[in-house]
Amino acid sequence: MNYPDDLKYTKEHEWLRVESETTVVVGITEYAADELGDVVFVELPDVGADVTSMGVFGEIESVKAVSELYSPVSGTVVKRNEELDDTPELVNDSAYADGWMIKIELSDPSQLDGLMSAAYYELFWATKYRRPDRPAAQNYPKAPTRTKICTTRQSPPTIRRIPTRTGRRCWRR
Structure with a gap:
C-alpha cells in the first residue's frame, strides 16, 4: 500500500x-x-x-x-x-x-x-489488518508484551510473556 x-x-x-x-x-x-x-x-x-x-x-x-x-x-x-x-x-x-x-x-x-x-x-494498518495472504510487516516492532499470569478453561494458571491484547483472562504481575 x-x-x-x-x-x-x-x-x-x-x-x-x-x-x-x-x-x-x-x-x-x-x-x-x-x-x-x-x-x-x-x-x-x-x-x-x-x-x-x-x-x-x-x-x-x-x-x-x-x-x-x-x-x-x-x-x-x-x-x-x-x-x-x-x-x-x-x-x-x-x-x-x-x-x-x-x-x-x-x-x-x-x-x-x-x-x-x-x-x-x-x-x-500492518498490525491490525495484516492477513495471512499479505506479506508480514517484518521491520515493524513487535506488539507490546508484559509478564502476566494467564489462565484458560483448559489449563492451569501460568506466568509468561504474551501480547497485551489476547482473548485470555490475564492479571498483571
Whole structure:
C-alpha cells in the first residue's frame, strides 16, 4: 500500500492534507478504497456545512457496501470535489490526488496533533489488518508484551510473556 508522507491519517482510514494553517483536504486511503471495491456513488456535504471531528460528513457506496465518511477535524466545508458526482471511480483510481472529497476550514488547528503520521498509520494498518495472504510487516516492532499470569478453561494458571491484547483472562504481575 502507498501512504504519502505529507498526509495525516485516522483509524477510520481517512487522510488529511494540510494546505494552509487553517485549510485541509480530506479523502479516504488507498486501503479503504481497495476494501470497498468499485465506488459507484459518493454523497458529500454542501459548501458551508459544518463538520465535527469524527462526525459523519457523507457516505460512499460501492458494489460491495455503503460506508459512512468521517471527518478527521472540526470546521466548515469550503469546497467539495464536484468531479465525484459524475466520476466516483476517481476514489479508486487516485485516492490521494483526484479522489479527494472535501476541503475544510479548521475551527481548531490543534486537532491536527491527534492524527497519525504515515509511518504510524502504516504500523497501525500492518498490525491490525495484516492477513495471512499479505506479506508480514517484518521491520515493524513487535506488539507490546508484559509478564502476566494467564489462565484458560483448559489449563492451569501460568506466568509468561504474551501480547497485551489476547482473548485470555490475564492479571498483571
